[in-house]
Amino acid sequence: MSKYEKGxxxxxxxxxxxxxxxxxxxxxxxxxxxxxxxxxxxxxSQPVVATDMRVGQELAVSYEKVxxxxxxxx
Numbered sequence: 592m593s594k595y596e597k598g599x600x601x602x603x604x605x606x607x608x609x610x611x612x613x614x615x616x617x618x619x620x621x622x623x624x625x626x627x628x629x630x631x632x633x634x635x636s637q638p639v640v641a642t643d644m645r646v647g648q649e650l651a652v653s654y655e656k657v658x659x660x661x662x663x664x665x
Contacts, residue, residue, distance in 0.1 A: 595623040595630045595660065602659035603652045605641045614640040615658055618650060628654035 595601060599620040606613040616636045623630040630652050638644045 593623045593625050594654070595620045595657075596662065597621055598663070600635065600661045600663070601630060601632075601652070601657045602661075603656040604658055605638075605644070605656075607640055610640070612640045614638065616641070616644075618652060621649075630654065630657065 597620055601618050601620060602615050603618055604613055604615050616634060616638060618630065618632040619635040620630055620632040622632075632650065632652075634644060634646055634648045634650055637646055644650075
C-alpha cells in the first residue's frame with residue numbers, strides 16, 4: 592500500500608519566492624510513487640496566490656511539500 596492512495600486528498604504548499612508569499616492547496620490524489628516521493632493528482636482548490644494554476648490542473652507534488660493528508664472512507 593502506497594503512502595497516498597487514489598481518492599485521498601493532500602494539502603501542499605506552493606511558494607512564490609519573488610513575492611515572498613505562499614499558500615496551501617488541496618490535491619485529489621490519482622497515484623503516488625513512494626520510491627521517488629512524488630504524488631500525482633488534480634488541483635482541488637482555487638488558487639489565490641498562485642494565479643497561474645487552475646482547479647483541475649494535473650500536478651506532481653514532492654512529498655516534502657505535503658502539509659496535510661486526508662483519507663476519506665465510504
